Amino acid sequence: MNFKNKQVLCIGEVLWDRLPSGAKPGGAPMNVALHLNAIGQDVAIASRIGDDLPGEELKTFLKKSGMNTELIQVDKKLPTSEVLVHLDENNNATYEICEPVAWDNLELTHSLRNKAQESGVIIYGSLASRNKHSRDTVKRLLDNDAVKLMDVNFRKPYDTKEVVETLLKKTDIVKLNDEELVVFARWHNQQIDDEKSLVKWLATKYELKMVCVTRGENGAILYSKDGFCEHPGFKVKTADSVGAGDAFLAGLVSSLLENHPQQDALAFACATGAFVASKTGATPDYNMDEIDRILKGN
Numbered sequence: 001m002n003f004k005n006k007q008v009l010c011i012g013e014v015l016w017d018r019l020p021s022g023a024k025p026g027g028a029p030m031n032v033a034l035h036l037n038a039i040g041q042d043v044a045i046a047s048r049i050g051d052d053l054p055g056e057e058l059k060t061f062l063k064k065s066g067m068n069t070e071l072i073q074v075d076k077k078l079p080t081s082e083v084l085v086h087l088d089e090n091n092n093a094t095y096e097i098c099e100p101v102a103w104d105n106l107e108l109t110h111s112l113r114n115k116a117q118e119s120g121v122i123i124y125g126s127l128a129s130r131n132k133h134s135r136d137t138v139k140r141l142l143d144n145d146a147v148k149l150m151d152v153n154f155r156k157p158y159d160t161k162e163v164v165e166t167l168l169k170k171t172d173i174v175k176l177n178d179e180e181l182v183v184f185a186r187w188h189n190q191q192i193d194d195e196k197s198l199v200k201w202l203a204t205k206y207e208l209k210m211v212c213v214t215r216g217e218n219g220a221i222l223y224s225k226d227g228f229c230e231h232p233g234f235k236v237k238t239a240d241s242v243g244a245g246d247a248f249l250a251g252l253v254s255s256l257l258e259n260h261p262q263q264d265a266l267a268f269a270c271a272t273g274a275f276v277a278s279k280t281g282a283t284p285d286y287n288m289d290e291i292d293r294i295l296k297g298n
Helices: 028-039 053-064 110-118 132-141 161-168 178-187 195-205 244-257 262-277 288-296
Strands: 008-011 015-019 022-026 043-050 072-075 081-087 093-097 121-125 147-151 173-177 210-214 220-224 227-231
Touching (some): 008 028, 008 110, 015 053, 022 028, 028 043, 028 121, 028 147, 028 244, 043 053, 043 110, 053 072, 110 132, 121 244, 147 244, 173 178, 173 244, 178 195, 178 210, 210 262, 220 262, 227 262, 244 262, 262 288
Parallel strands (some): 008 043, 043 072, 121 147, 173 210
Antiparallel strands (some): 015 022, 081 093, 210 220, 220 227
16 A cells, blocks of 8 residues: 555544543544554544533643644534443443534635645544535545545444445545444345455445455454455453554554555554553553553463
């Protein structure tokens, strides 16, 4: 994968995850940006918050985390997003997403357009495009020569075929989980008993340069013109699964930006995701030494 530079722009939702243990900053694009920043990559986050205390607290959190907040817009009418997170007996998360919220109204500003034009990678998801206004903004930001990476993030009822496929038409790389892959197959009446055939079909159907499918605790598979590579994942004691997929994606992007072999990039992504799964919340304090120990199997 060739990138014109290493600048990354993440676009989408920023919010408060209301967990049983308390409130944690969240939102897949923000989580990915925070992890990329912690790894040491040049990353920016573009989103929109309300003109309220939760919004100010999110900006403060981002600044303390070392993130630039110039592309965090403020909405005078809509509130900052909150998501109620429910954990099952295995600490797997389900989400209750409130609406409408500020990131449903992302504006195409001059500064945001310029940042998209100068970035080497643009990361965006399906959830933040649930509203037509933000969806149109995201689509216009993708009309450039950056590598476009879509993080499929199905959250019912915001997982419609029409919205997702509109975004996929502009995508170079897609990251999704094994359950989401099955959804795509059912949309087009594909057989779902052969994962690799489905991955190749998805890449061909949407003219994708790379497809990455995560399998939860069972690792991930990556496909490109160079073929398949797989990783079984790393076994850790799970605290909760919130943000683990976002950390995985950050690890993958970081490694690809550094031009590491795809098998090594996939291993680092799995280790980063496992590290976050072993902690509470989506953005725990980063510890590269601990990620390295996971990677080495210690």
